[in-house]
Amino acid sequence: MYTVLAGGVGAARFLRGLTHLVPPDEVVAVVNVGDDLTHLGLRVCPDLDSITYWLARVVHPEQQWGRADETHVVASELERFGHEPWFTLGDRDLATHLHRTLRLAEGARLSQVTTEVARAFGVDLRLLPATDDEVATRITTADGRDLHFQEYWVRERGRPEVASVRLAGAEHAVPGPGVLEAIEGAEVVLVAPSNPVVSIGTILAVPGIRAAIERTTAPVVGVSPIVGGEVVRGMAHRLLPAVGAEVSAVGVARHYGELLDGWVIDRADADRAEEVGALGIACEVTDTMMDDVEVAAALAGTCLELAASIRARADR
Amino acid sequence: MYTVLAGGVGAARFLRGLTHLVPPDEVVAVVNVGDDLTHLGLRVCPDLDSITYWLARVVHPEQQWGRADETHVVASELERFGHEPWFTLGDRDLATHLHRTLRLAEGARLSQVTTEVARAFGVDLRLLPATDDEVATRITTADGRDLHFQEYWVRERGRPEVASVRLAGAEHAVPGPGVLEAIEGAEVVLVAPSNPVVSIGTILAVPGIRAAIERTTAPVVGVSPIVGGEVVRGMAHRLLPAVGAEVSAVGVARHYGELLDGWVIDRADADRAEEVGALGIACEVTDTMMDDVEVAAALAGTCLELAASIRARADR
Numbered sequence: 001m002y003t004v005l006a007g008g009v010g011a012a013r014f015l016r017g018l019t020h021l022v023p024p025d026e027v028v029a030v031v032n033v034g035d036d037l038t039h040l041g042l043r044v045c046p047d048l049d050s051i052t053y054w055l056a057r058v059v060h061p062e063q064q065w066g067r068a069d070e071t072h073v074v075a076s077e078l079e080r081f082g083h084e085p086w087f088t089l090g091d092r093d094l095a096t097h098l099h100r101t102l103r104l105a106e107g108a109r110l111s112q113v114t115t116e117v118a119r120a121f122g123v124d125l126r127l128l129p130a131t132d133d134e135v136a137t138r139i140t141t142a143d144g145r146d147l148h149f150q151e152y153w154v155r156e157r158g159r160p161e162v163a164s165v166r167l168a169g170a171e172h173a174v175p176g177p178g179v180l181e182a183i184e185g186a187e188v189v190l191v192a193p194s195n196p197v198v199s200i201g202t203i204l205a206v207p208g209i210r211a212a213i214e215r216t217t218a219p220v221v222g223v224s225p226i227v228g229g230e231v232v233r234g235m236a237h238r239l240l241p242a243v244g245a246e247v248s249a250v251g252v253a254r255h256y257g258e259l260l261d262g263w264v265i266d267r268a269d270a271d272r273a274e275e276v277g278a279l280g281i282a283c284e285v286t287d288t289m290m291d292d293v294e295v296a297a298a299l300a301g302t303c304l305e306l307a308a309s310i311r312a313r314a315d316r
Numbered sequence: 317m318y319t320v321l322a323g324g325v326g327a328a329r330f331l332r333g334l335t336h337l338v339p340p341d342e343v344v345a346v347v348n349v350g351d352d353l354t355h356l357g358l359r360v361c362p363d364l365d366s367i368t369y370w371l372a373r374v375v376h377p378e379q380q381w382g383r384a385d386e387t388h389v390v391a392s393e394l395e396r397f398g399h400e401p402w403f404t405l406g407d408r409d410l411a412t413h414l415h416r417t418l419r420l421a422e423g424a425r426l427s428q429v430t431t432e433v434a435r436a437f438g439v440d441l442r443l444l445p446a447t448d449d450e451v452a453t454r455i456t457t458a459d460g461r462d463l464h465f466q467e468y469w470v471r472e473r474g475r476p477e478v479a480s481v482r483l484a485g486a487e488h489a490v491p492g493p494g495v496l497e498a499i500e501g502a503e504v505v506l507v508a509p510s511n512p513v514v515s516i517g518t519i520l521a522v523p524g525i526r527a528a529i530e531r532t533t534a535p536v537v538g539v540s541p542i543v544g545g546e547v548v549r550g551m552a553h554r555l556l557p558a559v560g561a562e563v564s565a566v567g568v569a570r571h572y573g574e575l576l577d578g579w580v581i582d583r584a585d586a587d588r589a590e591e592v593g594a595l596g597i598a599c600e601v602t603d604t605m606m607d608d609v610e611v612a613a614a615l616a617g618t619c620l621e622l623a624a625s626i627r628a629r630a631d632r
Contacts, residue, residue, distance in 0.1 A: 040414055040415075040418055041414065041417055041418040041421055042414075071387065071389050071407070073387050073389065073407035073408060073411075074390065074407050074408075074410050074411045074414065075411075077407070077408045077410075077411030077412075078411045078414065078415065080411075080436045080437070081411070081415040081432070081433075081436050082436075083415070091387070091389035091390050091393070091407050092389055092390075092393045094390050094393075094410075095389075095390045095391075095393030095394045095396075095397070096393075098356055098357065098358075098390065098394065099356075099394065099397040099399070101357055102356055102357040105357055116397070117397075120396045120397050120398075121396070
C-alpha cells in the first residue's frame with residue numbers, strides 16, 4: 001500500500017504519476033478536508049473534488065479546479081436572490097455537491113460519499129478524507145479578522161496578511177475510516193507537494209494522524225512544493241511565514257521536521273540539498289515540475305527509490 | 317381584496333387577466349402546495365413556481381411550467397450518480413429550489429420564502445401558500461399503490477387508475493399566515509379554473525380553509541376547468557371520477573356544491589347552465605379559453621360582475 005498525504009491539484013498530478021508506476025488499487029490518498037465549506041446549503045469539498053476531477057480528466061484545464069466545459073446557469077440565476085457571488089459553483093460541479101449533500105443528509109459518511117463520487121468518475125485509487133467530521137481551516141489575519149479559508153483565499157483573493165492558521169473543530173475530530181490503517185500499514189508514506197500549512201498541516205491537525213506517521217515503520221518521503229524559493233501554485237508563500245517557516249525547499253523540510261525520512265527537491269534547489277541532509281533527512285534532487293505525466297511518474301519513481309534506500313539502510 | 321384559490325398554470329392565466337382589471341396589490345392567490353416535493357434534497361413547489369414564472373413571463377412557453385431558455389447541465393451530470401431521472405429540474409429552475417431550500421433550512425417559513433421569490437421575479441400580487449406545513453397529495457391507485465402526486469403524474473405519466481386522493485399531513489397542518497384573513501376579508505373569493513381535486517381540493521383539505529370559505533360574506537365565484545366535457549389541461553378527467561364527480565362543467569359545480577355562489581362556464585357548455593342554476597348556483601356563460609390576456613381579463617370581468625350581482629341580490 002502506497003499512502004499519500006494529499007491536498008489538491010499538486011497532489012492529483014503526483015498521484016497520476018504514482019499510478020503509472022504502481023497499481024492504482026494499491027494507492028491510498030489521505031485528503032485534506034479543511035477547505036471544505038457549506039455554501040448555499042451544499043457541502044463542497046474542494047480538495048477531494050479537484051483530485052477526483054483531475055484524475056478523471058474532467059478538470060477545467062486553465063483553472064485546474066472545477067469542471068471542464070463548465071456552465072454557470074444556476075449561479076447566474078441565483079444572483080436575483082441576492083446571494084453573495086464570491087464563491088461561484090459551476091453547473092457540472094454543482095451536481096457533485098448536490099449528490100454529496102443529499103447523501104450526507106441521508107446519513108452517509110463523507111468517506112462513503114467520497115468513494116461513491118470517485119467511482120462515478122472512474123477514479124481507480126482510494127480517496128480517504130482525513131476525517132469524516134466537519135472541520136474548517138480558519139485564518140486569523142494580521143488585522144485580527146477570523147476567516148474561513150475560502151473567505152481568505154477566494155473572497156479576499158489571499159491578500160490579507162496571515163497571523164495564524166488553525167483547523168477549527170479538530171479537537172472533536174477523529175481520523176476517517178481507514179486513514180490510520182493506511183498510514184500504519186503502508187509500504188511507503190508519501191507527502192505530496194501540497195501546501196504544507198493548509199493542506200498537509202490540516203491533515204496532520206486531525207488528532208491521531210501525526211502520531212500514526214511518527215509510529216509507522218514505513219519510510220516517509222515528501223516532495224517540496226517550493227521550487228527555487230517560489231510556490232509552484234497556491235499561497236504557501238503567504239502561509240509559511242505564519243508558521244515561522246522559510247519559504248524554501250529547506251524551510252518546508254525543517255517545518256515537517258522529524259516526520260520526514262526523505263525529501264525530494266527540485267534541481268533548482270540542488271545547492272540546498274546538503275542543508276536538508278543536515279536535518280537528518282535523506283535528500284534527492286530531481287525534476288519536480290510535473291508538467292506532464294512522464295515527469296510526474298519519474299518524480300514518483302524517485303520518491304519510491306529514495307524510500308527503498310531509506311528502508312534498506314534501516315534494515316542494515 | 318380579491319382572493320383567488322389557485323393551482324398552477326390555469327390559475328396563473330386567470331390571475332394575469334384579473335390584474336388587468338384590478339390593482340395587483342389587491343389580489344391574493346392562495347396556492348396549492350400538495351404537489352410540493354423534496355427532490356435531491358431540494359424543496360420544489362410546482363404550483364407556486366409555475367404561477368411565479370408565468371406571471372414573470374419567464375415560463376417555458378411550450379411546457380407551461382419551468383423556465384424559458386432552460387438548460388439541463390446539472391440534471392445530466394447527476395445521472396452519473398444514479399439518481400432517478402424521472403423528475404428533472406432545469407438549471408434555472410434549480411436556482412429557485414436551492415434558494416428556497418437554503419432559506420427553509422435557515423428557519424424561514426414557506427410563506428416568507430414565497431414572498432421573496434415572487435419579489436425576486438417582479439411578481440406584484442401576493443402569493444400565499446395554502447399552508448406553511450409540509451403536506452403531500454397522495455394518490456392511491458386502483459391496483460393498491462400509494463404514490464406521491466408527482467410519482468403518479470410525472471413518473472407514471474398519469475396512467476394508473478386512481479382509486480382515491482388524500483392530502484397527507486393535512487391533519488397537522490394549519491393555514492398559512494394571511495390565508496384565512498384573505499378569505500374572510502375578501503371582496504370576492506374566486507376559484508380559478510384549476511384541478512378541482514388535486515389543486516383546489518388540496519387547498520380545501522387544509523383544516524380551516526373550507527370553513528373560512530363557508531363563513532366569508534364575500535361571494536364565491538368559480539370558473540369551470542372543464543370545457544365541453546374535456547379538461548383544458550392536466551388530469552382532472554382522471555381524478556374527478558375518483559371523488560365521484562362527473563367530468564363536466566356541471567359535475568365540478570356539483571362537486572364544489574354549497575361552497576359556490578356563482579359558476580362561470582364556457583359557451584361550449586351553455587346548454588348545461590340551467591343544471592347549474594338548479595343547484596342554487598348563479599351561472600354565467602362566456603369564453604373561458606384564456607389563449608390571450610384579453611380573454612383572461614374578460615373572463616375575470618365576468619366573474620367580478622357575477623359576484624357583484626350575487627352581492628346585490630343578497631343585499632336586497
